[in-house]
Amino acid sequence: DVKVTQSSRYLVKRTGEKVFLECVQDMDHENMFWYRQDPGLGLRLIYFSYDVKMKEKGDIPEGYSVSREKKERFSLILESASTNQTSMYLCASALRSNEQFFGPGTRLTVL
Amino acid sequence: AQRVTQPEKLLSVFKGAPVELKCNYSYSGSPELFWYVQYSRQRLQLLLRHISRESIKGFTADLNKGETSFHLKKPFAQEEDSAMYYCALESFQKLVFGTGTRLLVSP
Secondary structure, eight states: OOOEEESOSEEEEOTTOOEEEEEEESSOOSEEEEEEEETTTEEEEEEEESSTTOOEEOSOOTTEEEEEEETTEEEEEESSOOGGGOEEEEEEEESTTSOEEEOOOEEEEEO | OOEEEOOOSEEEEETTSOEEEOOEEEOSSOOEEEEEEEOTTSOOEEEEETTTTOOBTTBEEOOBTTTTBOOEEESSOOGGGOEEEEEEEEETTEEEEOOOEEEEEEO
């Protein structure tokens, strides 16, 4: 079974803090994705990566950056957290164009 | 631009009733479409994809290119079908998701 894990299930941070969300997959997938999930808005793609050290902007990259130094790990960084970044963050991985496998999510609250 | 529309935020039915969750898309080209499901306290997972033409947990979805639709159907809903359902369209190895429909099946 593909396993996608995320470093935290719940996270509470203060406005202006730098926040790191980590995602690790164990199936040697090339593609990894970060989404945020908000009620009424569905899943929106923040950033994705097709390979190590490669990154592409998704639909809502503002206020976020990413890092992919190793194939299995894809990090989402909030340089200066703001209250409008309070959300559920989902990581996913996929073998090229195939099914995406999702992590359990990190519920981030920014106070 | 690619877009997926799920017009219903909430669909509430009784156990044993037929279910149809609507999905319409806009895409220039030959689309690949998916339904993902998220049960309570579980991670989002693939339910079915149109190219496999499978029936999963009694659900089916037919791609209608003329109506640009990919509606999800089940003839007899079960309580365990209660979940959040997302329709998604693949574009350049990325998925474009709809806003989701919450299905509530009451006993």
